[in-house]
Amino acid sequence: MTEDERRIKTDVVIIGAGPVGLFAVFELGLLDIRAHLVDILDRPGGQCAELYPEKPIYDIPALPIATGQELTDRLMTQIAPFNPVFHLGQSAEKIEKNPDGSWRVTTDHGTVLDAPALVIAAGGGSFTPKKPALAGLEAYEGTSVFYAVRQIESFRNKTVLIAGGGDSAIDWALTLAPVARRIALVHRRDEFRAAPDSVGKMRALVAEGKMDLHIGDLAGLSGADGVLSCVSIRPREGDAFDVKCDRLLAFYGLTMKLGPLADFGLELKDNLIPVDTEKFESSTPGVFAIGDICTYPGKLKLILSGFHEAALMAQAVFRLVHPDKKLRFQYTTSSSDLQKKLGVEKPPDRV
Amino acid sequence: MKIILIEKDGTERELEAVEGWTAMEILRDYGVGGIKAECGGALACATCHVYVDPAWVDRIPAPREEEREMVEDHAMDVRDNSRLSCQIVLTEEMDGLRLHMATNPE
Numbered sequence: 001m002t003e004d005e006r007r008i009k010t011d012v013v014i015i016g017a018g019p020v021g022l023f024a025v026f027e028l029g030l031l032d033i034r035a036h037l038v039d040i041l042d043r044p045g046g047q048c049a050e051l052y053p054e055k056p057i058y059d060i061p062a063l064p065i066a067t068g069q070e071l072t073d074r075l076m077t078q079i080a081p082f083n084p085v086f087h088l089g090q091s092a093e094k095i096e097k098n099p100d101g102s103w104r105v106t107t108d109h110g111t112v113l114d115a116p117a118l119v120i121a122a123g124g125g126s127f128t129p130k131k132p133a134l135a136g137l138e139a140y141e142g143t144s145v146f147y148a149v150r151q152i153e154s155f156r157n158k159t160v161l162i163a164g165g166g167d168s169a170i171d172w173a174l175t176l177a178p179v180a181r182r183i184a185l186v187h188r189r190d191e192f193r194a195a196p197d198s199v200g201k202m203r204a205l206v207a208e209g210k211m212d213l214h215i216g217d218l219a220g221l222s223g224a225d226g227v228l229s230c231v232s233i234r235p236r237e238g239d240a241f242d243v244k245c246d247r248l249l250a251f252y253g254l255t256m257k258l259g260p261l262a263d264f265g266l267e268l269k270d271n272l273i274p275v276d277t278e279k280f281e282s283s284t285p286g287v288f289a290i291g292d293i294c295t296y297p298g299k300l301k302l303i304l305s306g307f308h309e310a311a312l313m314a315q316a317v318f319r320l321v322h323p324d325k326k327l328r329f330q331y332t333t334s335s336s337d338l339q340k341k342l343g344v345e346k347p348p349d350r351v
Numbered sequence: 352m353k354i355i356l357i358e359k360d361g362t363e364r365e366l367e368a369v370e371g372w373t374a375m376e377i378l379r380d381y382g383v384g385g386i387k388a389e390c391g392g393a394l395a396c397a398t399c400h401v402y403v404d405p406a407w408v409d410r411i412p413a414p415r416e417e418e419r420e421m422v423e424d425h426a427m428d429v430r431d432n433s434r435l436s437c438q439i440v441l442t443e444e445m446d447g448l449r450l451h452m453a454t455n456p457e
């Protein structure tokens with residue numbers, strides 16, 4: 001990709017593709033404002049998709065019950081007419097003001113997005129991997145210890161220890177088995193919460209002696225200059241033992257951290273962005289905040305509240321993006337103009 | 352009723368508790384650092400991990416299978432007395448319950 005292709009101009013950049021960021025696309029879209037979204041997760045839905053895809057939500061108005069994933073899917077259907085552009089698996093690392101007054105967002109993949117308005121819908125912060133509590137861990141991160149696989153090739157002929165008992169751990173053990181010199185899996189118990197078929201394949205490899213399986217907890221790392229040589233494992237009973245390896249992949253799930261947002265230069269109060277309740281703008285003009293990340297007197301961290309915040313924010317953003325246009329208040333029910341934007345073929349017959 | 356939180360440095364904090372609430376809700380409302388309780392008690396995050404004082408382990412209901420699995424798969428530095436505080440529903444008998452701060456993600 002060339003520099004120019006990665007440099008994108010749009011109307012609004014939304015950081016965070018959780019339910020509130022998604023609904024913001026809808027409210028903005030009705031006002032002819034195009035949006036690009038950035039999320040570190042590899043799929044939209046934020047907490048709903050990551051923390052409780054299968055658990056039911058009962059307090060979405062007019063939707064008596066929907067799981068986290070269903071809500072996400074429905075939002076994706078609802079916003080489809082506005083063709084939002086997603087930059088997934090990318091962290092928004094930096095924001096800066098351009099000389100013309102617009103905002104620039106740069107991601108860790110080098111995507112650069114320019115827009116007159118910026119909407120922070122970052123919820124509880126970026127989803128980042130949970131790290132094992134091991135002394136000296138930082139020294140090995142990025143060289144020998146990883147929480148994700150970016151390039152399979154970098155594991156060729158390596159002796160890899162994979163920690164965890166879920167789908168990520170098992171799937172990567174199976175994927176890397178033919179590439180690595182040796183794969184060992186370590187989990188706290190001899191049961192795995194992963195697709196039964198994959199667990200079966202893993203067990204077969206262990207039975208054939210092609211993969212090692214250790215039951216226990218990670219207890220320590222040894223090596224030098226960021227190069228790992230072995231990991232010590234503490235079993236439930238008995239003494240700790242060492243496993244030789246030069247790569248450790250840990251899959252203990254994700255946790256939310258404020259992340260790069262902390263350095264955006266925005267006013268923060270207890271790690272939240274204070275906003276006014278008319279425009280949901282932060283104290284930095286042109287930067288708006290909605291959903292769980294924003295705070296104001298009486299704020300409730302509910303999806304319902306985030307939807308309302310998105311609607312009011314859109315009104316304010318309209319004035320920035322289309323300064324020459326007059327804002328026209330319309331209902332989707334009766335406006336043929338809005339219905340056209342939504343791709344409604346023919347307005348339903350009047351009763 | 353009260354519950355007692357023992358911080359990592361040994362400091363003890365007496366927290367006013369409410370019968371019928373979970374221990375996590377009390378810790379969270381007091382803003383106890385290290386209890387993020389990200390999933391609000393949905394047994395989906397393990398960021399409400401505590402160690403139950405050995406003297407209390409047998410005096411409170413044992414964890415359900417789902418809690419045990421969640422602890423093992425997602426908590427850090429798991430011990431025999433590891434519990435997810437969102438699954439400990441406080442009853443009258445738990446007045447004085449002692450919980451130790453565990454290792455949780457920042």
Ligand SMILES: Cc1cc2nc3c(=O)[nH]c(=O)nc-3n(C[C@H](O)[C@H](O)[C@H](O)COP(=O)(O)OP(=O)(O)OC[C@H]3O[C@@H](n4cnc5c(N)ncnc54)[C@H](O)[C@@H]3O)c2cc1C
Nearest residue numbers: 016018020040046047092122123125126127291292303393
């Ligand atoms: C188990 C559980 C049950 C819940 N049940 C309900 C319920 O019944 N009803 C209800 O109303 N609410 C419920 N909630 C709360 C609801 O899920 C949140 O209020 C909602 O998800 C907030 O939406 P959001 O879009 O503001 O943020 P989030 O859903 O947190 O999404 C924010 C997104 O921003 C991303 N992000 C942050 N920073 C960056 C960055 N720098 N770069 C890239 N990406 C970034 C994150 O990765 C994340 O995907 C529940 C929450 C949980 C955990």
Ligand code: FES
Nearest residue numbers: 392396397399437
């Ligand atoms: S609060 Fe998430 S598991 Fe207890």
